Amino acid sequence: QVQLVQSGAEVKKPGASVKVSCKASGYTFTNYAMHWVRQAPGQRLEWMAWINGDNGNTKYSQKFQARITVTRDTSANTDYMELKNLTSEDTAVYYCARARVGLDSWGQGTLVTVSS
Amino acid sequence: EIVLTQSPGTLSVSPGERVSLSCRASQSVSGTYLAWYQQKSGQAPRLLIYGASKRVTGIADRFSGSGSGTDFTLTIGSLEPEDFAVYFCQQYGNPPLTFGQGTRLEIK
Numbered sequence: 649q650v651q652l653v654q655s656g657a658e659v660k661k662p663g664a665s666v667k668v669s670c671k672a673s674g675y676t677f678t679n680y681a682m683h684w685v686r687q688a689p690g691q692r693l694e695w696m697a698w699i700n701g702d703n704g705n706t707k708y709s710q711k712f713q714a715r716i717t718v719t720r721d722t723s724a725n726t727d728y729m730e731l732k733n734l735t736s737e738d739t740a741v742y743y744c745a746r747a748r749v750g751l752d753s754w755g756q757g758t759l760v761t762v763s764s
Numbered sequence: 765e766i767v768l769t770q771s772p773g774t775l776s777v778s779p780g781e782r783v784s785l786s787c788r789a790s791q792s793v794s795g796t797y798l799a800w801y802q803q804k805s806g807q808a809p810r811l812l813i814y815g816a817s818k819r820v821t822g823i824a825d826r827f828s829g830s831g832s833g834t835d836f837t838l839t840i841g842s843l844e845p846e847d848f849a850v851y852f853c854q855q856y857g858n859p860p861l862t863f864g865q866g867t868r869l870e871i872k
Contacts, residue, residue, distance in 0.1 A: 683861065685861075685863075692852070692863050692864065692865045692866065693809070693852060693854070693863040694863070695860050695861040695862065695863070698861075707859070709860050710860075743808055743809075745808075745809075747856075749799075749814040749815060749818070750799030750801075750811045750813075750814035750854065750856060751799070751801075751809070751811060751854070751856075752811045752814075752820065754808035754809055754810075755808065756808060757808055
């Protein structure tokens with residue numbers, strides 16, 4: 649079955665960077681794009697980025713454009729999302745989600761806490 | 765970007781009742797690319813409906829979606845105890861993807 653397993657919780661100081669991984673299994677990795685979505689406390693889900701399944705092309709939300717990078721390691725069936733220059737407002741649960749029709753499979757989420 | 769507004773924010777209902785949740789878009793959603801998700805506390809969202817009305821394989825048939833353009837509805841035919849959760853709509857027809865703020869179903 650399709651599984652997306654994300655890396656563990658992180659605690660970061662303001663100004664630092666975080667890199668979250670998302671390892672996929674149970675399907676042909678390069679056949680599907682992956683989205684990254686976050687959920688801050690009390691806020692709605694927020695789309696951050698998308699990476700194409702086969703060619704690795706990316707598209708980023710304008711809000712995060714300047715400080716987000718999404719990459720793919722097809723040999724490891726793993727996507728990565730790096731967010732730089734963290735502030736307290738980046739405290740959230742970060743999800744990867746496979747794009748099929750809608751977002752049909754999600755990782756378990758990675759809590760990133762930004763605190764001095 | 766398309767803003768999705770869900771109503772009501774919270775709905776207190778009893779098991780066995782039928783409920784309808786609304787999702788209204790600030791502009792027309794292309795191709796009825798509208799999805800509904802269920803999220804339980806501490807869990808990732810789960811896709812229920814895509815294309816406004818297509819039920820995901822394995823989702824109970826008490827869940828149904830309808831609508832087009834700017835007005836969409838998720839209906840749950842007869843609430844089971846496991847249905848008490850938060851429900852989100854999401855549009856994926858017009859970049860960027862956007863989500864509604866959610867409707868919480870709570871037990872009356």
